Amino acid sequence: QIQRMDGIMGTIMDKAGKLSIADKLNVLIVSDHGMTEVHPKQIIDLSAYTDLSRVKTTGAGPTVFLSAESTKTLTTVYNDLQQLPNAQVYWKRDIPDRWHYRNHERIPEVLIVAEEGWTLMPMGHGPRMSKGAHGYDNELTSMQAIFVADGPAFKSGYSRKIFENIHIYPLLAHILDLEPYQGIDGDLNVVKDLLAD
Structure with missing residues (x-):
């Protein structure tokens, strides 16, 4: 290319x-934006760490959003996901300021951001993976x-x-x-x- x-x-x-x-x-x-290589073996299956049956997941890849009708359910899921490897989990209020991302009403309550090269899959599977992706932390050289x-x-x-x-x-x-x-x-x-x- x-x-x-x-x-x-x-x-x-x-x-x-x-x-x-x-x-x-x-x-x-x-x-x-930039791009980075993604690896088909570097998939983080969110459902292996918590029960997502009562949570709405949006997205797959570098980022996934979570929302739920019950704050208690979402808090449980958030706490479970603290053990996720190769990803950061943020309450909306804790999303870094530099992303200019947390103050809009359409941003769900929880954001998960994978480390460079890793792919988040809410149920362990998703759309066919491409060889590259964007949407990771914009401080990464590859994302510039x-x-x-x-x-x-x-x-x-x-x-x-x-x-x-x-x-x-x-x-x-x-x-x-x-x-x-x-x-x-x-x-x-x-x-x-x-x-x-």
């Missing part, structure tokens, strides 16, 4: 280079997105540490000389060092 994408990008860049406006083009290559930019708006040969994708929108608005919507978390100042001017 990498060679295929490299070929596609090469074709796009070759064709763009032949345009009369080639010297004015700014090209950004971004991703929304890519950002490559080239063109007159950007410094040439410049490299910097990672930044959150939320800052790309104000960067694009600046390059296009547009007024960005103000009700966002993105901040041009975070990525201004990428700019040539």
